[in-house]
Amino acid sequence: MPSGAGRAVCGVYEIHPERVERARAALPEEGLLQRAALLLKALSDPTRMRLLLALRAAGELCVCDLALLAGVSVSAVSHQLRLLRQARLVAFRREGKQVYYRLADQHVEALLEGALAHAEEDT
Template sequence: MILTSQEDVCAPEDVCEVTCVHPEAVEKARRAMPDDRCASDASALLKAVADPTRLRLLSALNTGELCVCDLAAVVGISESAVSHQLRLLRAHRLVTFRKEGRIAYYRLLDHHVTVLIGSALEHARE
């Protein structure tokens, strides 16, 4: 589809009918705006969660600690694929693990991740 005008991009109800800037609202929004690094880090975090397989892994871990073999059985992918995804999730500080002998047990890193996953899934179910 080739967009030829502003009307092709926005529906009439999506834009203001007059140009009017509200200085107080603009200043409040600017104060709440994250700095560039924070926005970039948060965006990378959301991209990591945006993959359906990784989201399913995180959802499984939201129930409690699981080993790689258990995660593979829950999600229905190979242990190798689970390990690959877990490396990425660790790099984004979403999960952590502990070793017990030769078995690695994974869990969500902290309460923030639990809330993020729970909120995303709750929103999607509404």
């Protein structure tokens, strides 16, 4: 394989100011960018994805149910759910001492569907 084959390399250093400005103008403000990055970071763990997909399928589950499904301890699930709550990917409700989790909204479901569809595509 020739040197550089398979890698994206700029053959000529050339700036395209109108394209750069159009891209710069389309970038969101920094706070929104940070929140979006936090959201994607929260999705980057297979255990958290498993929890989210279980919630998508079941609608609502408690920590014990999620621990059984994910094959990890209740404390590990609680930690993962805390991260998912911080990223606003899950919501919860209390019923006595029991806490039930669900996907936060339709955007989360769309993110999960998009991630799975993209992962299934042939490269």
